Amino acid sequence: AQSVAQPEDQVKVAEGNPLTVKCTYSVSGNPYLFWYVQYPNRGLQFLLKYITGDNLVKGSYGFEAEFNKSQTSFHLKKPSALVSDSALYFCAVRGNTGKLIFGQGTTLQVKP
Amino acid sequence: DTGVSQNPRHKITKRGQNVTFRCDPISEHNRLYWYRQTLGQGPEFLTYFQNEAQLEKSRLLSDRFSAERPKGSFSTLEIQRTEQGDSAMYLCASRPRQGAGTSSTGELFFGEGSRLTVL
Numbered sequence: 294a295q296s297v298a299q300p301e302d303q304v305k306v307a308e309g310n311p312l313t314v315k316c317t318y319s320v321s322g323n324p325y326l327f328w329y330v331q332y333p334n335r336g337l338q339f340l341l342k343y344i345t346g347d348n349l350v351k352g353s354y355g356f357e358a359e360f361n362k363s364q365t366s367f368h369l370k371k372p373s374a375l376v377s378d379s380a381l382y383f384c385a386v387r388g389n390t391g392k393l394i395f396g397q398g399t400t401l402q403v404k405p
Numbered sequence: 406d407t408g409v410s411q412n413p414r415h416k417i418t419k420r421g422q423n424v425t426f427r428c429d430p431i432s433e434h435n436r437l438y439w440y441r442q443t444l445g446q447g448p449e450f451l452t453y454f455q456n457e458a459q460l461e462k463s464r465l466l467s468d469r470f471s472a473e474r475p476k477g478s479f480s481t482l483e484i485q486r487t488e489q490g491d492s493a494m495y496l497c498a499s500r501p502r503q504g505a506g507t508s509s510t511g512e513l514f515f516g517e518g519s520r521l522t523v524l
Contacts, residue, residue, distance in 0.1 A: 325511050336409075336496060336515035337448070344511065383447055387511050390461050391500065392438055395447035 295320045297367075297384045299396035306374045307404050314369040314399045316384030325387035326367040328358055330380050331398075337383065343367060354378070374403045407431060409516035411497050417522045418487055425483045426519040430499030437480050438513060439472055440496040441465065448496055454480060487523045494518045 297318045306312045318324050325344055329337040341352025348360045358369045369382060379402050385393040410429040418424050430437050435456050440448035451470070453461045456477035466472075469487075474480040484491055498513035 327512060329515075334518075334520070336411075336517045337498075337513075339512045339514070342512055388450075390453050391436060391511065392450045392453055392461070393448075393498075393513055394450070397447050398445075 295324075295386045295388045295394050297326075297386050297394065297396040299382075299384055299399045301399050302397075303400045303402065305402045305404065308376050309373050312371050312374040312378070312401065312403070314382050314384075314401060316367045316369065316396060318365050318367060318384075318386050320386055324367075326358075326360065327385040327387070327393060328352065328356070328367075328369050329383045329385065329395075331383065332380050340369070340382075374401075376403050376405055379403045409497055409499055409514055411495075411516035411519050413519060414517060415520050415522075417524065419524050420489060421486055423483065423485045424487060424521060425481055426495050426497075426521075428480045428482070428497030428499075428516060429478070430480070430497070431501075431514055432478075434499035434501045434514070435477065436500050436502070437474060438498045438500075439480070439482050440498065442494040442496055442518070443492075451482075484521070487521075489523045492521055492523045494520050 327342045328340040331337050341350050343350050343360045351357045356371050382399050384396045388394045412427045437454040439451040442448045450463050451466050452472050454474040469485045472482045496518045498515045500513050
C-alpha cells in the first residue's frame with residue numbers, strides 16, 4: 294500500500310534562511326508525489342509535483358522539491374523563507390483511482 | 406470564480422441531527438473526491454466519483470455517511486445521526502480525466518472545505 298511520512302510535526306526557521314520540510318514515501322512502482330500548503334481554515338493549495346524526469350522540481354511561490362529514489366524521499370525546499378510561508382504543509386502520493394494519500398502534515402513557522 | 410465550491414463553509418449542529426454538504430467541482434472535471442480532515446491530521450480519503458459513478462469508498466465511510474453525484478456534476482455528502490466524532494473539516498476535490506489530449510497530470514484541486522461542529 295502506498296504511504297507517505299512526514300517525520301517532523303513542526304519546522305522553525307528564521308526569515309531569509311533556507312527551509313526544508315521532509316517527506317519519505319513507500320510505493321510499489323513509480324511514485325507520483327505532490328506537495329500542498331494549507332492556511333488556517335482554508336482548503337489545500339497545490340505547490341508542485343513529481344511525475345517523471347528531473348529530480349529537482351520547481352513549483353509555486355519559489356518552492357522546489359528534490360526527488361531521491363534511493364532514499365525514497367521528496368523533501369520540500371526554499372532557498373530563502375518568508376514569514377508569509379508560515380502554514381501547514383502536506384506531502385502526498387497518488388494511489389489507485391487517482392486519489393491522493395496524505396502525510397500527517399508539518400507546520401512551518403518562519404520567524405521575522 | 407471557476408474553482409471548486411463548497412457549501413456551507415461552516416455548520417454547527419446538535420448530536421443526532423442530519424447534515425448535508427454540497428460540492429460544485431470545476432466544470433470540466435469528471436473526477437470528484439471527498440476527504441475528511443480532523444485537527445492536526447492530514448486529509449483522509451472518504452470516497453471518489455467518476456462522473457456519476459461512485460467507484461471507491463473508504464472504510465471510514467460508515468453507513469451513516471452517503472455521497473451522491475446524480476448528474477455527474479455537483480456532489481452531496483450527507484451524514485445522518487451525527488456524532489461528536491464527526492466534527493471535522495470535509496474537503497472536496499476534483500480533477501479532469503487524464504490521458505492523451507488532456508492537460509491533467511494528477512493533482513487534485515481542492516475547495517475551501519466545510520467545517521462541521523457537532524455539539
